[in-house]
Amino acid sequence: MILEALRLAKQAIMRNALRAFLTVLGIVIGVGAVIAMVTIGNGATAKVKADLERLGSNLLFISPGQFGPGRASSEAKPFNIRDVEALRSQLTGVRAVAPIAQKQTTIIAGSENRSTLVRGVDNEYFTAQSWELESGRLFTEPELRSGRALCIVGATVRKQLFGGADPVGHGMRVNKIACDVIGQLVARGQSGFGSDQDDVVIVPLRMLQRRIAGNSDIPSIYVAATPDADTAAIQRDIEYLLRERRTGVGGKQDDFTVRDMKQIAETQTATTTVLTGLLAAVAGVSLLVGGIGIMNIMLVSVTERTREIGIRLAIGALANQVMAQFLVEAVTLSLFGGILGTAIGLGLAWVTTGALGVPFDIDLGIIAIAFLFSGMVGVIFGFFPAQRAARLDPIEALRRE
Amino acid sequence: MQETTPLIEFDAVEKVYGEGEAAVHALDGVDLKIQAGEFVAIMGPSGSGKSTAMNMIGCLDTPTAGHYRFAGIDVGALSRDQRALLRRNYLGFVFQGFNLLSRTSALENVELPLIYRGMPTKQRRLLAMRALQRVGLAQRENHTPSQLSGGQQQRVAIARAIVSDPAVVVADEPTGNLDTKTSREIMDLLVSLNRDQGITVIMVTHEADMAAYAGRIIRFVDGRIDPTVSQEAAQ
Ligand SMILES: Nc1ncnc2c1ncn2[C@@H]1O[C@H](COP(=O)(O)OP(=O)(O)OP(=O)(O)O)[C@@H](O)[C@H]1O
Ligand SMILES: [Mg+2]
Numbered sequence: 001m002i003l004e005a006l007r008l009a010k011q012a013i014m015r016n017a018l019r020a021f022l023t024v025l026g027i028v029i030g031v032g033a034v035i036a037m038v039t040i041g042n043g044a045t046a047k048v049k050a051d052l053e054r055l056g057s058n059l060l061f062i063s064p065g066q067f068g069p070g071r072a073s074s075e076a077k078p079f080n081i082r083d084v085e086a087l088r089s090q091l092t093g094v095r096a097v098a099p100i101a102q103k104q105t106t107i108i109a110g111s112e113n114r115s116t117l118v119r120g121v122d123n124e125y126f127t128a129q130s131w132e133l134e135s136g137r138l139f140t141e142p143e144l145r146s147g148r149a150l151c152i153v154g155a156t157v158r159k160q161l162f163g164g165a166d167p168v169g170h171g172m173r174v175n176k177i178a179c180d181v182i183g184q185l186v187a188r189g190q191s192g193f194g195s196d197q198d199d200v201v202i203v204p205l206r207m208l209q210r211r212i213a214g215n216s217d218i219p220s221i222y223v224a225a226t227p228d229a230d231t232a233a234i235q236r237d238i239e240y241l242l243r244e245r246r247t248g249v250g251g252k253q254d255d256f257t258v259r260d261m262k263q264i265a266e267t268q269t270a271t272t273t274v275l276t277g278l279l280a281a282v283a284g285v286s287l288l289v290g291g292i293g294i295m296n297i298m299l300v301s302v303t304e305r306t307r308e309i310g311i312r313l314a315i316g317a318l319a320n321q322v323m324a325q326f327l328v329e330a331v332t333l334s335l336f337g338g339i340l341g342t343a344i345g346l347g348l349a350w351v352t353t354g355a356l357g358v359p360f361d362i363d364l365g366i367i368a369i370a371f372l373f374s375g376m377v378g379v380i381f382g383f384f385p386a387q388r389a390a391r392l393d394p395i396e397a398l399r400r401e
Numbered sequence: 402m403q404e405t406t407p408l409i410e411f412d413a414v415e416k417v418y419g420e421g422e423a424a425v426h427a428l429d430g431v432d433l434k435i436q437a438g439e440f441v442a443i444m445g446p447s448g449s450g451k452s453t454a455m456n457m458i459g460c461l462d463t464p465t466a467g468h469y470r471f472a473g474i475d476v477g478a479l480s481r482d483q484r485a486l487l488r489r490n491y492l493g494f495v496f497q498g499f500n501l502l503s504r505t506s507a508l509e510n511v512e513l514p515l516i517y518r519g520m521p522t523k524q525r526r527l528l529a530m531r532a533l534q535r536v537g538l539a540q541r542e543n544h545t546p547s548q549l550s551g552g553q554q555q556r557v558a559i560a561r562a563i564v565s566d567p568a569v570v571v572a573d574e575p576t577g578n579l580d581t582k583t584s585r586e587i588m589d590l591l592v593s594l595n596r597d598q599g600i601t602v603i604m605v606t607h608e609a610d611m612a613a614y615a616g617r618i619i620r621f622v623d624g625r626i627d628p629t630v631s632q633e634a635a636q
Contacts, residue, residue: 004516015504311500314461315514315561316489318482394461398500 005328012301012329013336023297024337026290027377030283031341031370032348037279038366039349041272043358047190048265050359058225059128059261060235062242066257076255078217083245087221091237093229096127098222101208107201109161109172116157118174118201120208128224136168136183139204147206149179154198155187174201175212190357231260287373290337291381298330298385309389310397323390330382331375338374342367406473408568408601409435409458413467416453416624427453429624430467437568440595440602442612445621451605452573454621458603459492459571460484472568489517493562493600495572499554501546507533507557508542514565532560536590552583559590563600570594572604576611588614 013020065076084099091097102119123138125131136152143150151174158167167181188197209216225234238258247255302309312322346362353360411433418425427450435441443451456462457469461484463477470476471487479487493514494500501510511529520528533539536556546554555575562570572591576584592614595602604615612618620627 307500308502311502312513312517313485314459314488314494314500315517316485316492316565317517318485320482321517395456398496 027337030286032345035345295381313394326386331378334378442615
């Protein structure tokens, strides 16, 4: 009987294929959005975790200002090189203290130009980030001290400006300053948040400060602890030290923030989760609208086929059998919407994760849930029309033209 | 069926539509007995209650008052689904307007009653083909109603009515939409079903020519049976 109902449902849907498609569009969009969002979200989360594992869980990030209500971080004064030296000399259990200053600026090589992030660092940056060179060399102490115009380029810059050829030994212009390329970084791909980590040019800190930023500020500092160090203790040490140097002990609130990168990543993951939740709500509304669409079209279908229902009832169909026919039709419709939505959602997620450089992992759980929900939409919204069909009076129904 | 129990028995059956002043007595105290194997024609002016009586006989409707017994079963006391089961197992319907499923082949139309019996496809096909053969349409199994003439459509409807091997075929103006020549062919078919297969046939018609094929004529007037005509025809 169910097989028979399935056959009838297929027949009825095929006879009005376009109408059926338009009817399930709401469900297609709802399911598609959830599948796409969850798949992309999972990929981003996985990427953040992977990044974190590579960085090690013992990286601290220091920035000026306090994050919180009514406080812009830009109000606080930046760090300077003496702060860095103090951290280096007084902290224990630390692998690297890496000052960073950076600016978005135009870079030119040959006839190609590009707006890229230029980051001024010293060699400890590479240690802190565990970022190795593909070829070439790091800066030397004298080069760092004098702030020579040298650069180490990221994979994207190499691809865009040098056509993928090894750029070491070539020249380029950074903010109109002629630089020699002395190295290139190993490709890292995109961060979990969608930015391209390889679209970067690394220069000596001094060079960026003097010739590009025009000051001696250090807007942020990375501190990498040794693998077995207690990061919380180091965080407290840093806070104590900087408090002394900047605001004085007691009284005023700190005008800097020390954050564990793990916490930052967790915050970002939480954001993704919230976004996914929001989209699930939108999808829920879409499913509801889709369900109402199905109910509407099923009511139309019952009205159109009143005579057919009359014939079926007259020749001995039970109320349940007619009910089953229309319920199966509604569920078939909504499941069809669910399948189409899943396919489109996965397609969208595949393209997006590819573009973001995050992993594409199919979450079977969410697909099962999507199917369950679209099936349920069919049952819930198909019930009333099916019941209406089953309760028709055969005599009245047969009289209908 | 024992001779003492008529297949169909109306006992002071009334059917009232509406209430109070506006009430219409479509059937107004009908007593009627039809034995298994009879071929009965029901005649009477428009609005005299013929279709109402046919719906009752076909277990599609129940009396407002009185009793309708089908093979001794009080149909008025049955649930909707129980009446559906009676129809499924013992009754076949032929309508004036054919009432075939459109865009559905003749074969599938004939199979329909068997589907609700849960019969496997193979056996269903076989019985449906046999029924189509019986009405002389074996070559048209794949035609849809719109590809068939009125007479052919009515043959398909008759095949559908007899495919489940019913005790009774109920036909409300089966020739009402057909020309005289085709009508005669349909009547011949009904007569042969009655004679060769022992199916009880009850038919409404407005035409005396068609009623003449029946073994007995019952005349309705104003929701009652006209006693003179019934007796006359009962001979
Ligand atoms: N569903 C209904 N609601 C109200 N009145 C009805 C209904 N069905 C039938 N009637 C009335 O009952 C009476 C008998 O109707 P019925 O259809 O049985 O007549 P009939 O003998 O078949 O007529 P015809 O030869 O025109 O088919 C008529 O007066 C009709 O108007
Ligand atoms: Mg009538």
